[in-house]
Amino acid sequence: MSEQVHNRLAMVRAERKVSRQRLAEAVGVHYQTIGYIERGQYNPSLDLALKVAAFFGLPVEALFSLEPFQPLTDQVYGHGKDS
Amino acid sequence: MAQKERLSAYDQSMYDLMNRSEGAALHSTAARRRAVVGVHVALTAGFVGAWLGTVVGELSWAxxxxxxxxxxxxxxxxILNSAxxxxxxxxxxxxxERQRAERDRARATAHRIMSWVLLGAVVVTGVVGFAGLTAKALVFQVAVCALxxxxxxxxxxxxxxxxDEPDADE
Structure with missing residues (x-):
C-alpha cells in the first residue's frame, strides 16, 4: 500500500533559501530524507510533515497533498485566462 | 539525524564516520553500487574459503x-556502509524514520532470501542423504557459510x- 503524496517542498525551500541540511537538522532527519521527499520517493509521516510545515510557518496542506498541486501561476493568475 | 541531542559520543562519532563524503564517487550510481556489492561478495567468498582452508583443510598458504x-x-x-x-x-x-523503514525493508528482504537458501540447503542435504551419501563432513562448512x-x-x-544522492542544492 503506497499512496503518492505530492509536495511543494523543493519550491518552498528554494523560495525561503533554506538548504536541505538546515531543514533536515531543524526537523531531526537525515538530509537525504528531505531530498527523497522532494523527489516523491518517500512519503513523510504525519509527525514529520507537521514538523516541516511548522518550520516554514505554513499549514501542512500548503506543502503536502494527495492531489497534484496546481502550478502557482494558475493559482495566482487563474487558469486559461486570455493574456 | 534523529534525536541529535540524546546521542552519545559513540553514536555521534559513528554517525560522522558513516556520513563521510570522501568515497561518495565510488557508490554514486546504481551500477557502481552493484559492482561494489559484487566485489564484496567475491571477497567474502574468497575469505571464507581461505579460512575454511586453514581450519578444516589445514592449508598453511590459505x-x-x-x-x-x-x-x-x-x-x-x-564503501557499502558509506553507500x-x-x-x-x-x-x-x-x-x-525513513532510514529505519529502509533498514527494516532490507532486513525483511534478506530474511526472505535466507529462508530460500536454507530451504535449498535442506533439500540438497535431504536428497544427498536419500541417495545414500553421507554429508556429515560438510556440516561445519555449510554452517559457517550460512552464518x-x-x-x-x-x-x-x-x-x-x-x-542515488539527491541533487545538490544551493
Whole structure:
C-alpha cells in the first residue's frame, strides 16, 4: 500500500533559501530524507510533515497533498485566462 | 539525524564516520553500487574459503590468502556502509524514520532470501542423504557459510536498494 503524496517542498525551500541540511537538522532527519521527499520517493509521516510545515510557518496542506498541486501561476493568475 | 541531542559520543562519532563524503564517487550510481556489492561478495567468498582452508583443510598458504583479502574486504565493507549511510551499523536512535523503514525493508528482504537458501540447503542435504551419501563432513562448512550469509546479506540488500544522492542544492 503506497499512496503518492505530492509536495511543494523543493519550491518552498528554494523560495525561503533554506538548504536541505538546515531543514533536515531543524526537523531531526537525515538530509537525504528531505531530498527523497522532494523527489516523491518517500512519503513523510504525519509527525514529520507537521514538523516541516511548522518550520516554514505554513499549514501542512500548503506543502503536502494527495492531489497534484496546481502550478502557482494558475493559482495566482487563474487558469486559461486570455493574456 | 534523529534525536541529535540524546546521542552519545559513540553514536555521534559513528554517525560522522558513516556520513563521510570522501568515497561518495565510488557508490554514486546504481551500477557502481552493484559492482561494489559484487566485489564484496567475491571477497567474502574468497575469505571464507581461505579460512575454511586453514581450519578444516589445514592449508598453511590459505592463511596468507586470508591476510591478503582482509584489507580489500574492509575497504569494500566501508564503501557499502558509506553507500547505505550506516543503515545497518548505526543504532536505531541515530536513524530517522525513513532510514529505519529502509533498514527494516532490507532486513525483511534478506530474511526472505535466507529462508530460500536454507530451504535449498535442506533439500540438497535431504536428497544427498536419500541417495545414500553421507554429508556429515560438510556440516561445519555449510554452517559457517550460512552464518556469514545471514550476517552480510542485509548489507548487500541495503546497498543494492540504496538510491542515488539527491541533487545538490544551493
Amino acid at each position: 592463511g596468507w590468502v586470508m591476510l591478503g583479502l582482509l584489507l580489500p574486504w574492509c575497504v569494500a565493507t566501508g 547505505t549511510r550506516g543503515l545497518l551499523e548505526l543504532r536505531p536512535r541515530v536513524l530517522d 556469514v550469509l545471514h550476517w552480510l546479506l542485509p548489507l548487500w540488500v541495503a546497498a543494492l536498494a540504496a538510491r
